[in-house]
Amino acid sequence: MEAIGNLEHLVMRYLKVMHMRCQLNIIGNFKILFSILLFFTFFSCYNEDTNVKIGREIINENINEFINNSYGITTKNKVHFIVRKKVSDExxxxxNCKNIIDIEGFNLSENCQQDYFNLINNEGYNIDKNSKYVSFNIDNLSVDMNSYSLELVTKQTQINYKEYVELQFCNLFINEKKEKAFIIVQENDMSIKKNGGKTDIYFLKKIDNKWKIIKKQMLETS
Incomplete structure (x- = not known):
């Protein structure tokens, strides 16, 4: 009987030890998982902050070029530009392709999207309908004010000008190496005589620590 009692005691001690080991393993695994999640959260936030900083550099270093390439700058002596503060991730x-009236069996909307994707991917990118774009607010702009005036506005800003050119930025994409990017610039020329505009895509590359436009292509005009 004494031998059986000793055996039971040893078994209980063994089970307690194994239970404690399991608890320690669970705690250890939880710590590892928590550390991994913390790392990816930190990396994601760091990457997002870096892209916002780069986005502001791209717009500030090229705002004069964006303005000089607009329709409005060539049609008037003194132009007032309205720039939307929000760089949209829409x-x-x-x-744009949603507006196409689809015909059954032709997949016009999807083909429209694919044409845009092909145009961009031919420049060395790999985007699709799931690609994410950088969104932020423009704080300020460094511009040459000799031939035009400029104002940063939000959606809530009341615009009191009879004639002006509106610029809005969207679809800002920066590659993983942070040395190539593209951005879409939408222009609306608001005039008493006519309203019109165009949409351009700009491809940029970082050269000598500056973001340079290496190619521009018109996507649509109205």
Whole structure:
């Protein structure tokens, strides 16, 4: 009987030890999982902050070029430009192709999107309808004010000008190496005589620590 009692005691001690080991393993695994999640959260936030900083650099370093390439700058002596503060992460490609009236069996909307994707991917990118774009607010702009005036506005801003050119930025994409990017610029020329505009895509590359436009292509005009 004494031997059986000793055996039971040993079994109970063994079970307690194994239970404690399991608890320690669970705690250890939880710590590892928590550390991994913390790392990815930190990396994601860091990457997002970096992209916002780069986005502001791209717009500030090229705002004069964006303005000089607009229709409005060539048609008037003194132009007032309205620039939307919000660089939108709304997908111009998908939204624009939604407006196409589809014909059964032709997949016109999807083909429209694919044409845009092909145009961009031919420049060395790999985007699709699931690609994410950088969104932020423009704080300020460094511009040459000799031939035009400029104002940053929000959606809530009341615009009191009879004639002006509105610029809005969207679909800002920066590659993983942070040395190539593209951005879509929408222009609306608001005039008493006519309203019109165009949409351009700009491809940029970082050269000597500056973001340079290496190619521009018109996507649509109205």
């Amino acid at each position: 997908n111009f490609i998908i939204e």
